[in-house]
Amino acid sequence: MKVYIGGANQGKLGLACIQNHKRVEEACICENCGREDIFSAKLIYGLHHYIRRFVFSEEEKDILIERLRAENTQSIIICDEVGCGVVPIDKREREYRELTGRIMTELAKTADEVIRVFCGIGGRIK
16 A cells, blocks of 8 residues: 655646556546445545545544555545644534544555655655
8 A cells, every 4th residue: 555645736646557557547536436435446545535525424434544545555645734723612623633543544554665755755654
């Protein structure tokens, strides 16, 4: 598994495609994908959107992590960093950011590579 993280619109998808010989059209777009699509997709774009749409509890978080690790070991996961900046007033928004951070932390622990992208330039963290 490879993980690409960084701020919004920083070129994560383009860099991931170049480095892994993929086409943008191959990506599972989490903004509008089905609930099961990410478990077979080799290029997962916008995992933060998937989390916002489908993960609402610690139990669901654990299931997501376990399934991705078990069923999709060769995936390339692209996720925006959502925890930086002003802390939201809305409780649900804070919970979403917390869940996203915890999920990405767990996925990064077992990922083969973690790349942080800034201005289209990838820096290998792991």
